[in-house]
Amino acid sequence: MKNSPPRIAIVWRGDREARRTATPQNNRFHRIFEELAAVGLAPEPAVFDEEFADDVLEQLLAVDAVLVWVNPLDDGKTRKVLDPLLRQVAEAGRFVSAHPDVILKMGVKEVLYETRELGWGVDTHLYRTPAKFRKEFFPRLQADGPRVLKRNRGNGGQGVWKVDLVNATPNGPAVIQVLEAKGGSVPERVGLSDFVSRCETYFTEGGCIVDQPFQSRLPEGMIRCYMSGGRVVGFGQQLVKALVTPPPGSGREPLQPGPRIMHSASAEPFQTLRTNMENEWTPEMMSKLGLEAASLPIIWDADFLYGPPDASGNDTYVLCEINVSSVFAVPDDAPAAIARAMAMRLHRPSL
Known part of the structure; x- marks a missing residue:
């Protein structure tokens, strides 16, 4: 008898109607569903809300792994109910990414202080x-x-x-x-x-x-480095307007950000940043925070601002924040990388 493929629950926030009508095709994660299925896994939607948390718990205890996309703050709602639920699921032997305890180490602003002595750090x-x-x-x-x-x-x-x-x-x-x-x-x-x-x-x-x-080069833009485990899977570049003071005479209308332009992991302008992230900064962060490779999130990102040029005139990078709880949208190559990482995690959990 052929074994059934491992079941992967994809969790995001929604109401009862969203949970009732959710399919692998009718949501923003459809490409992740497709890529998970392509590597022989069986993904399924698991829409969450505090109102029906018991139903979600029952579902998650019946799957093999859980991928979570839920913000820490969302229209007044927090993860106060969700995080203990996910811990219970993980304790029952299911793989959860990102695990709430990992989020508390690397997906909070305190990580900027804990890693201030790394190459991405500043006076924090x-x-x-x-x-x-x-x-x-x-x-x-x-x-x-x-x-x-x-x-x-x-x-x-x-x-x-x-x-x-x-x-x-x-x-x-x-x-x-x-x-x-x-x-x-x-x-x-x-x-x-x-x-x-x-x-x-x-x-x-x-x-x-x-x-x-405050980083004076903020108006030059922000670079989002997308990671799967310890490997870069793409970049997003955006002219941000958050924290940019409007020029005099522009009125009180808030400035609008530019589009986020996605790039592959091999994009030439970002290879120095890629090398730093893969070979130095991520391993150093793991050591500092006490994280093992297997506990790194299946998908996470690090936002960088441009720091002062170095003595040779090359760009430096300052870590702005790390996002773990709900990393989306993602570069074109990321869904396949997420699927490969999940398949490897389930089939060879020691990696």
């Missing part, structure tokens, strides 16, 4: 309490110039702020200009004390704030 600080934030941030802003603050968990630019000092008189309150990276945001002038109070919610449930210098 961490605030774990409102008191530490209130005490240490202003002197740093005053001495070093514009800073970027990032809440530990978020997506879509939520809780990521560029902060400029407008004025600070000896006898008066400091005034700052802040701009959130979230789409549609515009610059806002506010008292420093009021802004610090606004950010106190970021410390709830063990949260923290990461503080980095």
